[in-house]
Amino acid sequence: GAVVSQHPSWVICKSGTSVKIECRSLDFQATTMFWYRQFPKQSLMLMATSNEGSKATYEQGVEKDKFLINHASLTLSTLTVTSAHPEDSSFYICSAHNRDSSYEQYFGPGTRLTVT
Amino acid sequence: AQKVTQAQTEISVVEKEDVTLDCVYETRDTTYYLFWYKQPPSGELVFLIRRNSFDEQNEISGRYSWNFQKSTSSFNFTITASQVVDSAVYFCAHLSWSSASKIIFGSGTRLSIRP
Numbered sequence: 001g002a003v004v005s006q007h008p009s010w011v012i013c014k015s016g017t018s019v020k021i022e023c024r025s026l027d028f029q030a031t032t033m034f035w036y037r038q039f040p041k042q043s044l045m046l047m048a049t050s051n052e053g054s055k056a057t058y059e060q061g062v063e064k065d066k067f068l069i070n071h072a073s074l075t076l077s078t079l080t081v082t083s084a085h086p087e088d089s090s091f092y093i094c095s096a097h098n099r100d101s102s103y104e105q106y107f108g109p110g111t112r113l114t115v116t
Numbered sequence: 117a118q119k120v121t122q123a124q125t126e127i128s129v130v131e132k133e134d135v136t137l138d139c140v141y142e143t144r145d146t147t148y149y150l151f152w153y154k155q156p157p158s159g160e161l162v163f164l165i166r167r168n169s170f171d172e173q174n175e176i177s178g179r180y181s182w183n184f185q186k187s188t189s190s191f192n193f194t195i196t197a198s199q200v201v202d203s204a205v206y207f208c209a210h211l212s213w214s215s216a217s218k219i220i221f222g223s224g225t226r227l228s229i230r231p
Binding site for chain 1: 159160
């Protein structure tokens with residue numbers, strides 16, 4: 001089956017620093033990847049759509065300068081949380097859309113970010 | 117715009133009881149997909165089922181069954197003879213052709229199975 005990995009699985013960083021999270025599709029090509037954020041006991045909220053070779057599309061209310069997304073290849077998208085603050089602490093999940101299917105999407109295992 | 121409603125925030129039942137998790141969706145699209153995911157404490161989403169809008173057949177997989185009714189825009193999920201390992205948060209989700217493959221999640225139902 002299709003596999004999506006995320007790295008790191010968890011990270012602790014100090015307030016004001018930046019942290020990069022990687023999302024990789026391991027055995028298929030993904031022209032589109034999605035980034036979600038999940039606060040404790042809440043649902044997954046879509047943050048942005050990452051398209052290979054073009055700028056990401058951000059959902060309303062998500063600061064594009066704070067959450068930098070780069071989709072440099074068909075198998076890798078990165079999310080960089082810049083100048084992180086404690087309120088950015090959350091569970092970040094990516095999903096990758098199989099470009100050969102209209103609906104197949106596979107989710108990564110998530111990255112737990114804690115900002116101290 | 118698409119919307120998924122899971123009115124049950126938390127459900128607690130005793131092991132071996134049957135339990136149904138409700139899901140109601142809103143969409144203007146005629147072609148769409150509905151999903152159920154399980155999220156155990158580890159956080160990783162576990163895919164359970166996908167249904168397209170043209171297939172209203174109910175599905176059974178072991179102790180799990182799903183009832184899709186377009187007339188009421190519902191896609192309910194039943195666990196028969198529940199087990200402690202079924203304890204998790206369950207999300208219903210929706211994807212439509214017109215939404216650029218965005219999956220929209222419901223708020224989730226936290227299911228606790230007591231031994």
